Amino acid sequence: MDLVVNAVSHEVDSAPLTSLLEVLREELDITGPKAGCETGGCGACTVLIDGEPRRSCLTALCMAEGREVTTVEGLGTPEALSAVQQAFIHHYAAQCGFCTSGMIVASSAYVDRGGSPDTGAIQEALGGHYCRCTGYVKILDAVAAVARGDDADTMSTAASPTSSYVSIGGTGNGGGGAA
Amino acid sequence: MKVVGARLPRYDGVGHVTGRTTYVDDVRLPGMLHAAALRSPHHNARIIDVDTGPAEAMAGVRAVITHADVPTLVYGHLSGAGIDGDEPLLAKDFVRYKGQPIALVAADSVQIARAACDAIVVDYEELPTLLDVRLAFEDGAPVVNDRFGNWYKEFEGGLEARQIRKGDIDRAFDDADLIVEGVYRTQAVEQAPLETQVCVAVPEPDGRLTIHTCTQALYFSLGVVCAHLELPMSKVKMVGGTVGGGFGGKVDTASDTLAALAARKSGLPVKWRWTREEEMLASSTRGPWHMEIIDAVTSDGWILGRKMLTLHDAGAYGRFSVYGLTKHSFHHTGAYTIPNLHFDGYVVFTNRIPTSAMRGYGVTGLSTAIEVHTERVANELGMDPYEFRLKNANRVNDTSPNRIAYEDPSTVEVLQSIAAATGTELDGSLRAMTRGERTDDLLPDHLVGQIAQGGHG
Ligand code: FES
Numbered sequence: 001m002d003l004v005v006n007a008v009s010h011e012v013d014s015a016p017l018t019s020l021l022e023v024l025r026e027e028l029d030i031t032g033p034k035a036g037c038e039t040g041g042c043g044a045c046t047v048l049i050d051g052e053p054r055r056s057c058l059t060a061l062c063m064a065e066g067r068e069v070t071t072v073e074g075l076g077t078p079e080a081l082s083a084v085q086q087a088f089i090h091h092y093a094a095q096c097g098f099c100t101s102g103m104i105v106a107s108s109a110y111v112d113r114g115g116s117p118d119t120g121a122i123q124e125a126l127g128g129h130y131c132r133c134t135g136y137v138k139i140l141d142a143v144a145a146v147a148r149g150d151d152a153d154t155m156s157t158a159a160s161p162t163s164s165y166v167s168i169g170g171t172g173n174g175g176g177g178a179a
Numbered sequence: 180m181k182v183v184g185a186r187l188p189r190y191d192g193v194g195h196v197t198g199r200t201t202y203v204d205d206v207r208l209p210g211m212l213h214a215a216a217l218r219s220p221h222h223n224a225r226i227i228d229v230d231t232g233p234a235e236a237m238a239g240v241r242a243v244i245t246h247a248d249v250p251t252l253v254y255g256h257l258s259g260a261g262i263d264g265d266e267p268l269l270a271k272d273f274v275r276y277k278g279q280p281i282a283l284v285a286a287d288s289v290q291i292a293r294a295a296c297d298a299i300v301v302d303y304e305e306l307p308t309l310l311d312v313r314l315a316f317e318d319g320a321p322v323v324n325d326r327f328g329n330w331y332k333e334f335e336g337g338l339e340a341r342q343i344r345k346g347d348i349d350r351a352f353d354d355a356d357l358i359v360e361g362v363y364r365t366q367a368v369e370q371a372p373l374e375t376q377v378c379v380a381v382p383e384p385d386g387r388l389t390i391h392t393c394t395q396a397l398y399f400s401l402g403v404v405c406a407h408l409e410l411p412m413s414k415v416k417m418v419g420g421t422v423g424g425g426f427g428g429k430v431d432t433a434s435d436t437l438a439a440l441a442a443r444k445s446g447l448p449v450k451w452r453w454t455r456e457e458e459m460l461a462s463s464t465r466g467p468w469h470m471e472i473i474d475a476v477t478s479d480g481w482i483l484g485r486k487m488l489t490l491h492d493a494g495a496y497g498r499f500s501v502y503g504l505t506k507h508s509f510h511h512t513g514a515y516t517i518p519n520l521h522f523d524g525y526v527v528f529t530n531r532i533p534t535s536a537m538r539g540y541g542v543t544g545l546s547t548a549i550e551v552h553t554e555r556v557a558n559e560l561g562m563d564p565y566e567f568r569l570k571n572a573n574r575v576n577d578t579s580p581n582r583i584a585y586e587d588p589s590t591v592e593v594l595q596s597i598a599a600a601t602g603t604e605l606d607g608s609l610r611a612m613t614r615g616e617r618t619d620d621l622l623p624d625h626l627v628g629q630i631a632q633g634g635h636g
Pocket residue numbers: 034035036037038039040041042043044045046055056057058
């Protein structure tokens with residue numbers, strides 16, 4: 001069977017009902033998509049199929065045949081980072097990084113569709129993605145920044161989160177000094 | 180200064196956002212096998228017989244590991260601190276919690292390894308289970324832990340509980356205007372990192388082992404692996420540091436030792452990645468805690484004394500629980516200064532998954548209990564909870580339950596910040612409070628004796 005991943009065509013041997021995640025990771029050694037749950041629950045395995053975010057753990061290989069599969073590796077390289085990748089660095093939106101591949105893939109689809117910087121809309125788009133580390137605020141900030149068209153400086157980290165998702169007012173990043 | 184106060188980019192940021200960071204599951208080596216575990220379906224059972232023959236006979240199976248393959252079967256997470264081990268690396272005569280590993284299979288694919296686990300025949304005799312710490316002390320309760328019984332009994336001085344005695348607790352209760360009791364129970368919590376437990380163990384041609392590990396505690400895990408395998412540390416190289424989330428759940432050495440044994444037995448690299456279901460059902464959790472608090476307080480808002488009983492549900496084996504309970508005991512007054520204390524804490528065993536660290540080991544559930552209790556005391560006194568908290572809040576040179584002087588406690592400022600952030604107007608006298616050493620009205624007679632003398636303790 002032929003599988004096109006990141007604009008490269010591969011001849012693959014896996015059985016047609018093998019999960020796309022397993023084919024990518026175990027047969028093709030494309031390890032950007034992560035196996036967080038393999039049951040559709042976490043979003044870490046998300047790839048684009050013809051530009052739409054899809055859980056590769058729930059997608060059978062045969063469903064991807066003849067279509068364009070894009071993983072995080074196909075969205076940018078260390079030398080040529082995409083705007084979303086730059087924003088994730090600048091806003092410290094990746095901590096352990098294990099959810100990040102899926103987050104970046106889904107966020108890229110969102111901004112490519114012309115998604116708005118509105119927090120609620122971004123939450124909706126990333127709703128099925130778990131992140132156990134960041135508390136989500138910085139991820140929302142990063143995606144909103146790209147949606148607004150902000151420049152991201154990857155050689156520094158942004159100041160405290162500004163997202164309206166932070167509902168307890170006042171000090172922003174929880175800095176604890178006396179009032 | 181170029182670094183302090185600067186907003187530096189993180190050094191692994193580019194790897195994370197491009198999918199190039201190599202996590203343990205991304206390591207792949209020629210000939211690498213995949214492992215799966217056979218785990219107990221019962222909370223408590225005697226193992227009458229294990230027949231691995233059908234698994235060993237399957238095509239593609241390269242190694243089956245049982246307790247008989249482990250050079251040192253029982254080694255405790257705190258053995259290095261003089262606390263005896265109680266947990267076999269693989270179950271031998273009993274399984275004491277659902278999910279306890281009995282065998283590990285390494286095979287050409289994970290599918291074969293799982294099928295081989297299903298083919299192993301285990302004959303169990305199910306036993307009654309103990310799942311509630313409060314029943315552990317009853318006559319006739321099922322016995323959970325083969326080394327310690329139903330609670331750990333070997334604290335220093337032969338004590339069966341971690342005890343704290345400070346000041347004169349009887350006098351505190353005699354002098355009290357009001358006594359407030361409360362019982363607080365928190366539940367187990369799975370750390371749930373996105374990356375499940377995973378390990379790649381590689382036998383090297385010179386007889387050494389390389390272990391790609393997701394541990395949060397690399398040198399600790401090195402010691403545990405070497406103890407079970409009876410190897411000097413010079414024979415094992417751990418490669419770690421890239422962890423897909425841990426939150427305390429990767430402090431226990433959960434997968435490295437067994438993968439190492441399978442690698443040695445098969446002579447090939449072995450990867451063992453737990454499924455999400457295994458992570459949720461069989462990896463260590465934050466422990467449940469049962470906490471009973473009785474405070475002796477005065478009508479003008481001082482806490483004179485506290486009696487406390489804690490039952491820490493350790494699960495089936497001790498792991499780090501003695502440490503967790505000890506830390507809990509040192510913190511059992513929370514952010515407040517109480518001069519007279521009587522604390523007893525037990526590490527109790529139940530037929531549950533062994534428990535371990537998670538973000539404030541031994542203290543997080545305790546903080547919940549203390550803050551709820553503190554609020555209740557203030558309400559019963561008819562006093563503003565901020566005033567009650569700020570009065571009793573730790574100050575410089577107040578002493579902890581274990582008599583450590585607080586050098587720089589931040590309770591006063593934290594409370595003031597919370598008030599500001601939630602739009603609560605504090606009285607001028609409360610706003611003016613600082614963390615500075617107690618004087619005048621903030622130093623009533625009963626708090627004089629607990630102040631650290633002659634510098635920090
Ligand atoms: S691995 Fe596919 S959703 Fe979690």
